[in-house]
Amino acid sequence: MSGHGDPIPMTACRAGPLTGTADVPGDKSISHRSLILGALAVGETRISGLLEGQDVLDTAAAMRAFGAEVTDHRGGNWSVHGVGVGGFAEPETVIDCGNSGTGVRLIMGAMATTPITATFTGDASLRGRPMGRITDPLALFGARAHGREGGRLPMTIVGARAPVPVRYTLPVASAQVKSAVLLAGLNAIGQTVVIEAEPTRDHTERMLRGFGAELEITDGDEGRVITLTGQPELRPQDIVVPRDPSSAAFAVCAALIVEGSDVLVPGIGLNPTRAGLFTTLQEMGADLVFENRREQGGEPVADLRARFSPDIQGIEVAPERAPSMIDEYPILSVVAAFANGRTVMRGICELRVKESDRIDAMARGLEANGVHIEEDEDTLIVHGMGAGGVPGGGRAATHLDHRIAMSFLCCGLAAQKPVSIDDAGPITTSFPIFEPLMAGLGAQLERRNA
Numbered sequence: 001m002s003g004h005g006d007p008i009p010m011t012a013c014r015a016g017p018l019t020g021t022a023d024v025p026g027d028k029s030i031s032h033r034s035l036i037l038g039a040l041a042v043g044e045t046r047i048s049g050l051l052e053g054q055d056v057l058d059t060a061a062a063m064r065a066f067g068a069e070v071t072d073h074r075g076g077n078w079s080v081h082g083v084g085v086g087g088f089a090e091p092e093t094v095i096d097c098g099n100s101g102t103g104v105r106l107i108m109g110a111m112a113t114t115p116i117t118a119t120f121t122g123d124a125s126l127r128g129r130p131m132g133r134i135t136d137p138l139a140l141f142g143a144r145a146h147g148r149e150g151g152r153l154p155m156t157i158v159g160a161r162a163p164v165p166v167r168y169t170l171p172v173a174s175a176q177v178k179s180a181v182l183l184a185g186l187n188a189i190g191q192t193v194v195i196e197a198e199p200t201r202d203h204t205e206r207m208l209r210g211f212g213a214e215l216e217i218t219d220g221d222e223g224r225v226i227t228l229t230g231q232p233e234l235r236p237q238d239i240v241v242p243r244d245p246s247s248a249a250f251a252v253c254a255a256l257i258v259e260g261s262d263v264l265v266p267g268i269g270l271n272p273t274r275a276g277l278f279t280t281l282q283e284m285g286a287d288l289v290f291e292n293r294r295e296q297g298g299e300p301v302a303d304l305r306a307r308f309s310p311d312i313q314g315i316e317v318a319p320e321r322a323p324s325m326i327d328e329y330p331i332l333s334v335v336a337a338f339a340n341g342r343t344v345m346r347g348i349c350e351l352r353v354k355e356s357d358r359i360d361a362m363a364r365g366l367e368a369n370g371v372h373i374e375e376d377e378d379t380l381i382v383h384g385m386g387a388g389g390v391p392g393g394g395r396a397a398t399h400l401d402h403r404i405a406m407s408f409l410c411c412g413l414a415a416q417k418p419v420s421i422d423d424a425g426p427i428t429t430s431f432p433i434f435e436p437l438m439a440g441l442g443a444q445l446e447r448r449n450a
Contacts (some may be wrong), residue, residue, distance in 0.1 A: 010447050014090075016258075017262070021266060022264065024431070026050055026051040027051065028056060031051040032102050033179070040234055042235075043081070044387070045238075047080070066111065068083055090116050097401070109184045113159060120154065130187065133172070135147075137180070166187065169194075182205070192227075202271070213228060245274050247434075251438065251441065261308045268301060270290070270293075270301060272300075277328035288400055291303040311340070316346075320347070336384055338389065339417060352377070353399070355400065363380075365394070370385075390414065424447070
């Protein structure tokens with residue numbers, strides 16, 4: 001799994017209706033941040049609904065390595081006894097972040113302004129991802145990074161002994177970079193300022209305020225300006241993690257393309273910086289209904305019902321929406337394959353430096369299953385074949401990418417012939433119950449011999 005075990009080939013076959021309730025796991029982004037900010041607070045933070053996928057478990061292990069007391073009370077209930085801002089101890093071993101780009105980048109930020117040294121590594125996929133976009137702004141605080149050619153893991157970060165606050169304009173829309181800089185700014189005396197031209201997911205800002213940090217957000221000519229005052233004493237919190245919209249996307253999108261389906265996803269997080277996929281699906285004509293809207297743990301949530309939508313139309317997705325749905329383009333590409341007409345997705349070059357080159361992975365996989373694709377550096381165009389029109393019968397390479405794996409399994413549930421993937425193992429990094437959850441809705445997923 002994800003470089004930690006033998007490949008798990010899997011095939012998805014055309015299914016009958018998907019029906020029932022999909023209790024998807026807790027939000028991965030919020031789970032990572034809950035553990036890290038809990039470790040930087042003074043006292044006990046209690047977390048319920050934590051995603052217990054491998055990515056988050058690796059972050060929990062990292063917080064223990066930096067000196068926090070992290071306890072699993074079972075059933076998604078965890079506690080973190082934090083060490084305070086600037087209180088991280090130097091880890092005795094290498095920090096293995098597995099497959100998680102979010103985990104490694106946020107943790108680097110959290111420790112970069114403490115005078116300690118830590119070495120980070122990960123699986124084959126993570127070791128191939130560039131870290132310069134994180135280490136460059138961290139260097140402005142006074143941290144030093146020593147890694148492989150191209151700024152890749154394994155990498156050693158030497159924390160700043162006398163960190164200075166920075167003013168940093170994000171060169172690309174990235175919640176990971178923004179969050180790393182803000183976390184580094186916690187231990188720098190003075191005000192750290194982050195400017196983003198396009199708003200990205202704001203879980204870090206919401207959670208920092210909840211933990212008691214002094215943080216101001218304004219909109220100006222430069223864009224969204226976030227000002228953080230350093231060296232606060234963070235207060236422990238009780239955090240209820242909403243269900244992950246990125247995980248919910250698979251059950252929702254599968255329901256839209258499998259004939260006769262009717263699926264309810266309760267308690268899904270609807271943070272406006274994360275809900276771009278659902279807006280896009282509604283523009284395409286998807287039958288989506290939001291029920292029981294409410295707030296949970298400072299985040300908007302609702303129960304989402306998705307029904308089979310045979311008349312979905314291809315559209316041109318607004319490029320400025322990309323930051324709010326960057327992880328959902330793979331599964332959107334699958335829905336687009338079953339739409340009428342072409343779907344154009346522009347401004348998505350960020351997908352080329354995710355767990356895999358997701359533009360290439362989706363293009364090659366869809367082509368292998370009979371779908372006509374066009375692409376360039378930051379664009380993917382899918383020529384839809386209508387409800388039930390995708391031939392299928394192909395095999396997709398997942399490239400150790402959980403979202404590619406789940407997307408093509410969903411494709412196979414509605415294609416004319418089964419769709420296979422080379423490795424379902426990476427799915428455990430973000431959605432460990434994907435297989436039984438989908439099977440419980442009526443999906444036909446079969447493991448094959450390697």
